[in-house]
Each structure stands twice: as C-alpha cells, then as structure tokens.
Amino acid sequence: MKRSTILTEKNRSRWATIFAAIILLPIGISAIGLDVSRDAEMPDVFLEPVDSKWENCIRDSTEMRFRHMDVLKEIRDKVIRYGIRDEVTLAGCGDCHQNRDQFCDRCHAAASVTLDCFGCHYYPESASERTAIPGGEVKNG
Amino acid sequence: MDRRIFLKKSGPALAGVSGAMSLPILASCSSQDAQADSPLAGKKWGMVIDLTRCQSDCTACMDACRQENNVALHGDPRWDVHWIRRATIRPKDESSGLEEKSVLLMCNQCDNPPCAQVCPVQATYKREDGIVLIDHHRCIGCRYCMIACPYNARFFNYKDNPEWPNKEYPRRSHGVAESCHFCAHLLDKGGRPACVEACEQAGQRALIFGDMNDPESEIAQLVKEGLLKRIRADWGTEPKVYYQGL
Ligand code: SF4
Numbered sequence: 003m004k005r006s007t008i009l010t011e012k013n014r015s016r017w018a019t020i021f022a023a024i025i026l027l028p029i030g031i032s033a034i035g036l037d038v039s040r041d042a043e044m045p046d047v048f049l050e051p052v053d054s055k056w057e058n059c060i061r062d063s064t065e066m067r068f069r070h071m072d073v074l075k076e077i078r079d080k081v082i083r084y085g086i087r088d089e090v091t092l093a094g095c096g097d098c099h100q101n102r103d104q105f106c107d108r109c110h111a112a113a114s115v116t117l118d119c120f121g122c123h124y125y126p127e128s129a130s131e132r133t134a135i136p137g138g139e140v141k142n143g
Numbered sequence: 144m145d146r147r148i149f150l151k152k153s154g155p156a157l158a159g160v161s162g163a164m165s166l167p168i169l170a171s172c173s174s175q176d177a178q179a180d181s182p183l184a185g186k187k188w189g190m191v192i193d194l195t196r197c198q199s200d201c202t203a204c205m206d207a208c209r210q211e212n213n214v215a216l217h218g219d220p221r222w223d224v225h226w227i228r229r230a231t232i233r234p235k236d237e238s239s240g241l242e243e244k245s246v247l248l249m250c251n252q253c254d255n256p257p258c259a260q261v262c263p264v265q266a267t268y269k270r271e272d273g274i275v276l277i278d279h280h281r282c283i284g285c286r287y288c289m290i291a292c293p294y295n296a297r298f299f300n301y302k303d304n305p306e307w308p309n310k311e312y313p314r315r316s317h318g319v320a321e322s323c324h325f326c327a328h329l330l331d332k333g334g335r336p337a338c339v340e341a342c343e344q345a346g347q348r349a350l351i352f353g354d355m356n357d358p359e360s361e362i363a364q365l366v367k368e369g370l371l372k373r374i375r376a377d378w379g380t381e382p383k384v385y386y387q388g389l
C-alpha cells in the first residue's frame with residue numbers, strides 16, 4: 003500500500019479517532035472505574051473507635067484519603083521546625099485506627115507504596131498492643 | 144475533520160475532563176502552610192554542668208537519656224550512640240600539677256553550629272530557640288556533620304536500634320546521624336530535659352538548665368557571674384553548654 007493511500011482526506015479523520023480513543027481510554031477507564039475499583043480493593047479504613055477520646059478525624063475523610071501523606075508532612079514540619087505540637091501525630095491515628103495491618107499496610111500494599119514510617123515511629127500492630135502507649139498526645143520529634 | 148479542527152475541538156474537552164476529575168482533590172487542598180508565629184522565638188536554652196557536684200561513678204543522666212530518647216547501645220563501641228557520655232581527661236605530663244577529671248560530654252548546642260552549616264540537605268538546623276536538631280526524615284546519612292562537629296558529639300546509626308524503651312518517642316533506624324537536642328520534645332510541652340530531671344532525682348543537681356534570655360533564671364545569673372567555662376570557646380562555635388569546675 004502506498005503512503006498516499008493510507009492518509010487520504012477521508013482516512014485521516016479515522017486515524018484521528020483511533021488515536022484519540024487510545025489516548026482517552028485510560029482516562030475513561032479510571033473515570034468510570036474510580037469509585038468501583040477503590041471500594042473493591044481498599045479496606046474500610048475507619049475501624050470502630052475503641053475508648054477513643056477523639057470525636058473526629060483531624061481532617062475530613064476526603065482530604066485524608068487523597069492527601070494524608072501531605073497532611074502528615076505538614077504536621078511533621080510544624081513539629082520539628084517550629085515546635086508547634088498542637089495536633090495528633092502518627093501514633094495518635096492509632097487511637098481510632100488501631101490495626102496498622104488494616105489501616106496502613108493493606109492499602110499501601112495494593113498501591114505498591116513502601117512505607118518508611120514505622121522503622122522509627124511506633125504504631126500499634128493490633129488493638130491489644132495499643133495499651134502500651136497511653137493516649138494520642140504523642141511527644142513526637 | 145482535519146487535524147487543526149480535531150485539536151481545536153478535543154483540547155477544551157480534554158481539559159474539561161481532567162479539570163473535573165482533579166476538582167475534588169484541588170478543593171480539599173486548603174492551604175495549611177506551617178505557621179510562622181513560632182512559639183520558640185525569644186528563648187535561648189542553655190545548660191550548666193557543675194563538675195564539682197557531678198559524681199564520677201554516677202550514670203543517672205546517661206541512663207535517663209537512653210530511656211527517654213531511645214539512644215542505641217549495641218554493646219560495641221563501633222556502633223554505640225551517645226548523646227551524653229563521660230570522659231576522663233588526663234594532663235599531658237605528670238609535672239603539670241593538673242588533676243585527672245571526669246567530664247560529661249554532650250552536644251554543646253553551638254549558637255554558631257558547624258554541623259548545621261555543612262549539612263547539605265538542611266536536615267540539621269538551629270531552631271528559633273537555639274536548639275540544634277536533626278530532621279531525621281531529611282538526613283541522607285552523609286556524615287558531614289560528624290566531621291564538622293569539633294566536639295565529636297554526633298553519632299551515626301550504623302544499625303537499627305534493637306531497643307525501644309520509650310514508644311512515645313521515635314527511635315532512629317539505620318543511616319541517620321543523631322545527637323542531643325536538649326529533649327526539645329519535652330521542652331515544647333513545658334518540661335525539662337530527661338538528664339536534668341534524673342540528676343536532680345539522684346540528688347546531685349549537677350545539671351542546671353534554663354532560658355538564658357530570661358534574666359531571672361538561675362542559668363542566666365550563673366553565666367552573668369562569669370565563672371563558667373565553655374569547651375574551646377575560642378573556636379567561635381559559641382557553645383550553650385557551660386562547665387563549672389572544668
Ligand atoms: S556540639 Fe557538634 S553537634 Fe552540637 S551543635 Fe555544636 S557542632 Fe553541632
């Protein structure tokens with residue numbers, strides 16, 4: 003087939019459509035599949051608070067879902083650079099979300115994210131272990 | 144449809160789709176920059192080590208420090224980490240008439256800290272209240288600060304700390320440097336460094352801690368008296384750890 007016959011005026015729009023379809027396909031899939039796939043894979047992160055003194059999460063759930071890593075970094079910078087320790091930190095999360103396996107590890111494993119937090123920060127592995135650390139007002143550095 | 148028209152038509156559509164998808168994320172990104180109104184301003188923490196009261200066989204402060212800050216003790220001098228330690232200084236020759244002395248050594252919390260100047264990633268920095276500390280999230284383990292520190296106060300974590308006595312405070316995993324930070328986490332909550340508390344409980348009261356900018360404080364008055372020494376003050380590092388009886 004000669005080149006001129008592939009790209010006729012008529013064919014051109016067909017190629018363009020195929021090209022656009024290929025580009026838009028992943029966006030379309032994610033747009034349609036976003037909620038479904040997340041709900042299917044991601045565990046119900048908010049475990050029943052057990053004798054927790056907190057009424058709410060530190061941010062609303064949408065923000066936590068999308069930005070928890072940034073929220074944690076904001077708190078971190080506040081604490082270590084400016085000495086403002088007015089918010090709950092990592093171990094405080096464990097007051098309500100007591101099971102690290104369910105709360106952190108499962109989603110991050112699904113998203114292939116390696117967590118570095120727990121080499122240094124204590125997070126209770128299970129509800130029974132949590133009693134080792136009283137309260138969520140953690141003197142984190 | 145020729146390419147020009149296609150691009151013209153698909154461009155806004157694409158932008159719309161991606162814009163709509165990112166909206167919920169953007170909306171939740173309310174700006175929450177760290178506050179500039181730091182509660183640390185105006186303070187200048189300092190410590191006096193009174194060697195005339197310090198007992199050379201006492202380890203209260205060192206033990207308390209390990210308990211509070213999870214400072215690793217592997218039992219091998221190559222890997223042990225010390226935030227506060229004891230050294231014996233001997234005169235170079237016997238005829239000098241100087242005595243042997245047991246001295247507590249720690250990070251001198253330099254007001255002009257060489258460690259912070261060399262840190263390539265600004266992991267080491269001086270807080271507004273003068274405390275020199277490390278952001279271990281940032282530390283890349285280059286050990287420049289260990290070389291820069293003229294007091295050998297910095298130690299490196301060659302291994303993970305196997306012990307974790309104080310779960311409320313993070314430990315350090317391998318690959319970061321560390322040194323004393325005057326228990327900044329306790330100071331921020333209105334407390335005092337663990338070693339100071341321990342020394343007082345042990346009955347020695349050899350460690351005196353306070354805000355040097357507060358003229359009423361014990362440390363400010365001691366410093367004003369002018370009888371205290373600092374280790375190699377001539378280096379210009381301006382240590383904030385003073386010695387009595389050195
Ligand atoms: S004593 Fe060493 S580690 Fe401490 S502030 Fe001075 S240079 Fe830095």
Ligand code: SF4
Pocket residue numbers: 258261262263264265266267277281282283284285286287288289319320
């Ligand atoms: S070891 Fe860490 S704190 Fe020290 S200079 Fe390197 S990056 Fe900075």
